[in-house]
Amino acid sequence: MDYNHIKSFAKEIRINIINCIGSIGVGHIGGCLSIVDVLAVLYAKQMNIDPKNPKKEGRDRLVCSKGHAGPAVYSALAEKGYFPKSELLTLNQGGTTLPSHCDMHKTIGIDMTAGSLGQGLSCAVGMALGSRIRKDGATIFAIVGDGESQEGQIWEAGMYAAHKKLDNLIAFTDFNHMQIDGTTDEINSLEPLNKKWEAFGWNVYVVDGHDIEAIDKAIDKARAYESKPSMIILDTIKGKGVSIAEQAKVACHSMSLSPEQCEKAISEIRGEL
Amino acid sequence: MKKRLMRDILVDFLRDEMTNGDKVVLVEADLAKCSATIPLMDEFPERALNVGVAEQNMASVAAGLASYGFVPFIHSFAPFATRRICDQAMISIAYSKQNVKIIGSDPGITAELNGGTHMPFEDIAIMRSIPQMVVYEATDNVEFSQALPQILQYDGAVYIRMFRKTPPPIYEEDYKFDLFKATVIKEGRDATIVASGIMVSAALKAREELLKEGIDCEVIASPTIKPLDEKTIIASAKKTRAVVTAENHNIYGGLGSAVAECLSENCPTKLKRVGVKDKFGEVGKAAYLSKVFNLEVSDIISAVKEIL
Numbered sequence: 001m002d003y004n005h006i007k008s009f010a011k012e013i014r015i016n017i018i019n020c021i022g023s024i025g026v027g028h029i030g031g032c033l034s035i036v037d038v039l040a041v042l043y044a045k046q047m048n049i050d051p052k053n054p055k056k057e058g059r060d061r062l063v064c065s066k067g068h069a070g071p072a073v074y075s076a077l078a079e080k081g082y083f084p085k086s087e088l089l090t091l092n093q094g095g096t097t098l099p100s101h102c103d104m105h106k107t108i109g110i111d112m113t114a115g116s117l118g119q120g121l122s123c124a125v126g127m128a129l130g131s132r133i134r135k136d137g138a139t140i141f142a143i144v145g146d147g148e149s150q151e152g153q154i155w156e157a158g159m160y161a162a163h164k165k166l167d168n169l170i171a172f173t174d175f176n177h178m179q180i181d182g183t184t185d186e187i188n189s190l191e192p193l194n195k196k197w198e199a200f201g202w203n204v205y206v207v208d209g210h211d212i213e214a215i216d217k218a219i220d221k222a223r224a225y226e227s228k229p230s231m232i233i234l235d236t237i238k239g240k241g242v243s244i245a246e247q248a249k250v251a252c253h254s255m256s257l258s259p260e261q262c263e264k265a266i267s268e269i270r271g272e273l
Numbered sequence: 274m275k276k277r278l279m280r281d282i283l284v285d286f287l288r289d290e291m292t293n294g295d296k297v298v299l300v301e302a303d304l305a306k307c308s309a310t311i312p313l314m315d316e317f318p319e320r321a322l323n324v325g326v327a328e329q330n331m332a333s334v335a336a337g338l339a340s341y342g343f344v345p346f347i348h349s350f351a352p353f354a355t356r357r358i359c360d361q362a363m364i365s366i367a368y369s370k371q372n373v374k375i376i377g378s379d380p381g382i383t384a385e386l387n388g389g390t391h392m393p394f395e396d397i398a399i400m401r402s403i404p405q406m407v408v409y410e411a412t413d414n415v416e417f418s419q420a421l422p423q424i425l426q427y428d429g430a431v432y433i434r435m436f437r438k439t440p441p442p443i444y445e446e447d448y449k450f451d452l453f454k455a456t457v458i459k460e461g462r463d464a465t466i467v468a469s470g471i472m473v474s475a476a477l478k479a480r481e482e483l484l485k486e487g488i489d490c491e492v493i494a495s496p497t498i499k500p501l502d503e504k505t506i507i508a509s510a511k512k513t514r515a516v517v518t519a520e521n522h523n524i525y526g527g528l529g530s531a532v533a534e535c536l537s538e539n540c541p542t543k544l545k546r547v548g549v550k551d552k553f554g555e556v557g558k559a560a561y562l563s564k565v566f567n568l569e570v571s572d573i574i575s576a577v578k579e580i581l
Binding site: 113129134156157 | 298319320322324325327329330332333334335336337338339340341342343345360361363364365368369370
């Protein structure tokens with residue numbers, strides 16, 4: 001399997017994110033960049049979707065439960081052709097179709113509104129139950145934040161998804177080990193996260209969240225796994241691929257980006273090509 | 274119809290829709306025995322769901338089902354269907370424009386022996402504050418049986434404040450209900466009593482007593498508190514120039530507030546609110562609690578006399 005086109009897709013998403021957030025000069029850069037590689041695998045390969053028919057019946061769906069990573073999802077959607085890349089430059093401007101947090105009624109290709117943390121995984125459970133009733137063969141994907149996993153409702157959803165044996169639900173934890181006020185270990189440790197999900201009755205994989213091949217293979221295995229929902233824990237780096245963000249550590253959750261910093265970040269990303 | 278438990282009207286409606294339609298689903302949170310929907314769990318194992326004691330999950334799972342084209346009905350006791358899931362009702366449901374119908378049972382003093390933790394005098398205020406949320410409080414079985422199909426047909430989130438047991442009958446079987454209209458049950462010229470839920474029956478009794486003293490009250494049932502049928506209420510206020518509201522809820526944020534807001538802006542009128550005066554609930558039978566919280570027929574009579 002040649003993964004080069006997915007790797008290129010990931011680079012373009014990263015560039016789109018810098019242009020998108022750079023257009024307004026501030027945003028959730030860290031948590032956008034940390035999920036780029038899983039988004040690239042989903043949108044370039046795994047998801048059964050059609051940008052020309054965004055509401056296609058039986059399509060796979062994605063809930064970005066950590067709704068503040070909206071710009072990353074918009075960047076993937078634009079790269080996939082859902083809307084022109086020029087729209088990315090309207091992020092958070094009055095009247096935009098691209099608000100900071102995902103809104104299914106504003107943005108073509110967004111399947112679920114999110115932003116108040118902890119609710120998206122439950123919504124994905126509802127969608128997986130809906131798909132089961134309709135027998136449409138869809139897989140429901142959800143991306144959950146690590147800080148978000150401190151919300152009790154994540155575990156309510158987790159318990160019920162396993163109880164209902166929702167093997168058409170595949171969730172990811174963006175485990176970048178950072179949240180607004182510090183590292184997750186400093187604030188309220190999630191460890192051992194894999195054992196927690198296993199104890200909740202999920203099929204769990206832990207992979208390098210920036211290894212495109214590893215993510216793809218984990219999704220293949222999760223799709224084939226029967227009678228349990230799957231949790232793929234992505235070991236990620238907040239701000240991945242842009243050194244100014246990576247070096248800012250927890251401060252990159254929401255940070256400003258000057259035009260010069262954007263230019264430098266884009267050359268840095270392109271330099272890896 | 275009149276003697277039936279209100280919850281059985283709900284169950285019949287849901288069963289009928291799940292048998293003959295493909296839209297309605299039910300999500301409960303371990304109170305399916307209380308709403309009497311529990312047989313539906315066996316009859317429709319994929320479409321009647323029970324998430325256990327997890328109201329937040331119930332609300333957001335329903336939102337996910339709604340995004341798939343279903344019309345979920347969710348149920349808990351009124352405080353847990355509103356106060357407990359305020360953010361999920363706001364964001365997963367209303368902000369996301371999900372067509373979910375939220376049923377809160379045992380409102381106000383009808384929570385009886387469950388007491389203060391289960392006795393919501395704030396649920397209408399909470400739900401009224403959520404943009405585009407329709408707020409409906411059932412009056413009696415005849416009305417409720419006509420309200421449910423209209424609520425299903427309405428494309429948007431609705432809060433249904435439902436009495437579980439047998440409510441005092443108000444309407445005859447031939448009554449025709451419109452979800453977005455208040456009903457002038459009795460016409461009068463001296464004062465208007467606007468009531469909802471169990472207080473409609475009390476308002477009608479108050480009217481009878483007042484008639485004996487030559488005071489002729491108009492009684493309006495306003496089951497839909499949001500959007501309020503302003504036209505009917507303003508027309509009555511213009512006629513009588515004196516309005517009393519009666520509700521099984523805190524006077525802050527409920528029917529009394531809604532009527533006061535409407536009249537202050539459109540037709541300033543002398544007004545008194547009968548309702549719970551900023552208190553928490555407590556245990557007791559409804560007959561005792563209506564005295565404790567001043568929800569008696571005599572409280573409505575006094576209020577009318579005060580503003581005449």
